[in-house]
Amino acid sequence: MCAALAQDGGTRENWPHYGGRESAWRYSELSQINATNIKRLVPVWTFQTGDYMGGLQSTPLVIDGVMYVSTSRNRVFALDAASGKEQWQYVYTPQDSAGLIYGPWNRGVAVAGGLVYMGTIDNHVVALDQKTGRETWKVNVEDMKQCGCNITAAPLVVKDKVIVGVTGGDSAHRGYVTAYHAATGRLAWRFWTIPGPGEPGHETWEGDSWKHGGGSSWMTGSYDAALNLVYWSIGNPAADFWGGNRKGRNLYTDSVVALDADTGKLKWYHQQIPHDVWDFDTAYENVLVDLPVKGAMRKLLINVNKSGVTFVVDRTNGQVVNAFNLVKHFNWIKGVTETGELVGRNEPIVGQTMLICPAIGGGRSWNHAAFSPKSKLFYTTALEWCQNVTAQTEQAREGETYFGGAFVMKDPPGEKSYSHLDAIDPVTGKAAWTYRSKYPLLASVLATAGDLVFTGDPEGYFFALDARTGRKLWSHQTGSGNRGSSISYAVNGRQFIATPSGWGSAVAGLMAQLWPEAEHFRTGSSVVAYALAEESR
Amino acid sequence: MTALLLIVSAAWAQDGAKVFQQSCAVGYCHGTAGSANRAPRLAGRDFDRTYLLRVVEKGVPNTAMPGFQGKVKDEDLRAVVEYVLTLGGGARPVAAAPVAAAGQAAPKNLPGKELFFDPVRGTRCGTCHLVEGMGTAAGPNLAAKPDITAGDIERARSPHVETATFAGDRFPALVVSRKDGWVKLYDLTVAPPVLRTLPEGSVTFGPGTWAHGQAAGSYRSGELEKIAEYLRSLAKQ
Numbered sequence: 066m067c068a069a070l071a072q073d074g075g076t077r078e079n080w081p082h083y084g085g086r087e088s089a090w091r092y093s094e095l096s097q098i099n100a101t102n103i104k105r106l107v108p109v110w111t112f113q114t115g116d117y118m119g120g121l122q123s124t125p126l127v128i129d130g131v132m133y134v135s136t137s138r139n140r141v142f143a144l145d146a147a148s149g150k151e152q153w154q155y156v157y158t159p160q161d162s163a164g165l166i167y168g169p170w171n172r173g174v175a176v177a178g179g180l181v182y183m184g185t186i187d188n189h190v191v192a193l194d195q196k197t198g199r200e201t202w203k204v205n206v207e208d209m210k211q212c213g214c215n216i217t218a219a220p221l222v223v224k225d226k227v228i229v230g231v232t233g234g235d236s237a238h239r240g241y242v243t244a245y246h247a248a249t250g251r252l253a254w255r256f257w258t259i260p261g262p263g264e265p266g267h268e269t270w271e272g273d274s275w276k277h278g279g280g281s282s283w284m285t286g287s288y289d290a291a292l293n294l295v296y297w298s299i300g301n302p303a304a305d306f307w308g309g310n311r312k313g314r315n316l317y318t319d320s321v322v323a324l325d326a327d328t329g330k331l332k333w334y335h336q337q338i339p340h341d342v343w344d345f346d347t348a349y350e351n352v353l354v355d356l357p358v359k360g361a362m363r364k365l366l367i368n369v370n371k372s373g374v375t376f377v378v379d380r381t382n383g384q385v386v387n388a389f390n391l392v393k394h395f396n397w398i399k400g401v402t403e404t405g406e407l408v409g410r411n412e413p414i415v416g417q418t419m420l421i422c423p424a425i426g427g428g429r430s431w432n433h434a435a436f437s438p439k440s441k442l443f444y445t446t447a448l449e450w451c452q453n454v455t456a457q458t459e460q461a462r463e464g465e466t467y468f469g470g471a472f473v474m475k476d477p478p479g480e481k482s483y484s485h486l487d488a489i490d491p492v493t494g495k496a497a498w499t500y501r502s503k504y505p506l507l508a509s510v511l512a513t514a515g516d517l518v519f520t521g522d523p524e525g526y527f528f529a530l531d532a533r534t535g536r537k538l539w540s541h542q543t544g545s546g547n548r549g550s551s552i553s554y555a556v557n558g559r560q561f562i563a564t565p566s567g568w569g570s571a572v573a574g575l576m577a578q579l580w581p582e583a584e585h586f587r588t589g590s591s592v593v594a595y596a597l598a599e600e601s602r
Numbered sequence: 603m604t605a606l607l608l609i610v611s612a613a614w615a616q617d618g619a620k621v622f623q624q625s626c627a628v629g630y631c632h633g634t635a636g637s638a639n640r641a642p643r644l645a646g647r648d649f650d651r652t653y654l655l656r657v658v659e660k661g662v663p664n665t666a667m668p669g670f671q672g673k674v675k676d677e678d679l680r681a682v683v684e685y686v687l688t689l690g691g692g693a694r695p696v697a698a699a700p701v702a703a704a705g706q707a708a709p710k711n712l713p714g715k716e717l718f719f720d721p722v723r724g725t726r727c728g729t730c731h732l733v734e735g736m737g738t739a740a741g742p743n744l745a746a747k748p749d750i751t752a753g754d755i756e757r758a759r760s761p762h763v764e765t766a767t768f769a770g771d772r773f774p775a776l777v778v779s780r781k782d783g784w785v786k787l788y789d790l791t792v793a794p795p796v797l798r799t800l801p802e803g804s805v806t807f808g809p810g811t812w813a814h815g816q817a818a819g820s821y822r823s824g825e826l827e828k829i830a831e832y833l834r835s836l837a838k839q
Binding site (some may be wrong): 165166167168169199200201202203204205206207208210211212235239249250252255261276425455457459462463466467470471473474571572574575577578584 | 623624627630631633634641643666668673685719720722724728734735737738771789792793794795796797798799836
């Protein structure tokens with residue numbers, strides 16, 4: 066028996082944040098829909114956004130019965146969350162839409178203080194009136210042609226600030242996390258992910274390599290109000306596959322950084338991969354959970370690295386509590402120690418073609434895991450695939466791609482590529498169950514108090530598993546592959562589950578090399594909402 | 603004549619393979635030999651040469667395909683087109699060799715242009731001015747000033763910047779438009795400028811006190827000389 070969790074990270078009527086709550090559990094306390102009655106779960110409305118190119122990667126938010134959903138090209142819709150009826154829409158006109166290195170896609174908005182915030186495909190941030198969708202302010206973070214970056218992640222609102230990250234890890238670019246005053250759009254602070262001259266950590270970069278060293282901040286951070294810390298994941302150094310001109314640890318790439326929410330000052334960092342040459346970003350969600358470790362409650366942060374290696378750290382100081390690997394097929398390292406040290410690095414060699422596992426698409430992609438305080442399990446997808454990498458030297462060209470190599474997707478030795486969703490103990494990594502999928506699982510996971518785990522697959526099936534056993538209980542064909550993040554909410558006492566449907570993304574694009582039929586998987590862009598049929602409630 | 607063209611094409615295609623390897627095969631884009639990643643598969647497809655060249659030069663609007671005109675030499679763009687044409691199933695070119703050894707010259711910019719867009723500075727000219735399609739168009743167009751000098755930049759007056767008062771907050775503002783009861787203005791309190799839309803009746807305006815020198819202060823006068831030289835060169839184009 067362990068003590069009841071003091072922490073409250075679950076959502077209820079509303080789904081107010083990208084990750085559910087600022088602790089990013091993607092867990093709903095609602096249990097009207099549960100493992101016993103899920104057979105009676107039916108679609109109750111579908112909303113077509115019309116903006117289908119690139120699919121739909123969004124996490125819809127729901128606040129007081131209104132759903133806010135953003136699309137690949139930064140259209141934003143406010144919908145009646147019970148009926149799907151449109152209340153307003155906002156159409157964004159980019160300054161210049163040709164030549165996006167990343168995108169077009171968008172992973173969601175933030176809503177607070179009467180405004181709806183969104184990062185854009187051309188690296189702006191906009192704030193919209195929550196009632197009407199009228200643009201209230203707009204700011205150019207940095208010219209996207211210059212940084213070779215833009216914003217695909219949902220912003221994070223913390224108190225009176227809106228915080229955004231940028232893409233750019235595969236460009237000749239120096240990354241940052243930026244906070245704006247939420248009411249006015251005025252710059253509040255910026256944390257450069259690569260220290261400049263005279264700053265601690267600058268010595269971990271060779272010569273001028275820091276100026277174009279990547280370190281993007283392309284997913285949404287988490288926030289611990291008690292510690293007043295924002296946790297952000299910093300992506301890979303550039304060039305991705307070649308590090309010959311950036312000898313050193315390359316701080317703070319491939320690190321989780323803890324920033325003071327008011328000033329953006331670095332409180333601590335934990336670098337997962339010093340001097341990365343595999344494009345294994347630390348980019349994904351930081352799940353903040355308090356759990357017992359060896360008898361003592363600890364404030365933990367769980368982060369899945371793109372390689373599939375998962376780091377559990379003490380979120381008060383960044384000290385590693387445990388590290389473990391989600392994937393079976395890996396050879397980029399021989400292993401990782403409990404203290405998070407990588408053992409036996411297998412680095413790409415310039416001019417040689419080497420089989421590296423997992424592939425650049427990751428041992429997991431950015432689609433989120435979920436944590437259930439009820440089962441105390443962490444539900445995450447994982448990908449088993451490899452690639453032939455040929456590293457090459459490369460000259461940085463500001464704002465242009467800076468990859469240092471090319472790759473061809475390959476199956477793992479002796480096996481066809483596949484994917485799985487695992488229910489694991491978040492501290493030990495020990496699996497309670499595993500669900501196997503033919504194709505990569507690239508949609509986020511949702512866990513609910515109804516003992517359910519939801520996710521979707523590339524063929525368009527949105528499905529529910531028993532959170533305790535992994536047994537498939539229900540599925541529904543949504544019309545297009547799932548690459549977004551499902552949520553749960555309630556309106557007037559009725560629980561809903563909603564999922565984006567719409568196939569696309571960079572990683573989805575890699576699939577055709579391994580599964581030729583995937584080249585013709587249909588795209589789309591819709592939100593499908595489900596509830597128990599009225600008479601069966 | 604035809605034979606000569608074929609030879610030229612073949613030579614170009616080999617050069618194009620190198621360009622393709624560095625600019626097109628990389629990352630999540632077209633993949634090694636056009637085998638497809640995020641970007642469309644190019645191998646095994648028939649393309650029209652004119653179409654390909656247009657796409658390579660101009661990009662495809664609203665997609666991740668950038669226009670490479672001005673970023674990659676024209677002859678390299680033509681070479682890459684010849685290479686892509688060979689991927690249609692005809693003669694395979696030799697495998698692409700690693701290229702661009704470290705130290706190879708990057709496209710050379712005028713020092714003034716680098717200063718104008720210097721990413722290391724918190725505030726640079728490009729934070730408020732749009733030139734050559736980059737930056738933010740809050741400040742005036744600087745690409746049509748054939749006689750601009752460093753002194754002009756240092757001493758620039760900003761007669762259009764007013765002091766706005768909204769909800770008890772006073773700030774330097776540059777009005778962009780007034781329409782249907784809404785005023786659009788750039789809030790210049792801190793860089794970057796914020797384009798705000800406020801209800802017209804609730805904003806009052808007074809004489810401006812903002813000085814351009816505050817924004818240009820991160821540059822030394824020698825650097826301003828180089829920036830002025832760059833701007834003069836734009837005006838002559």
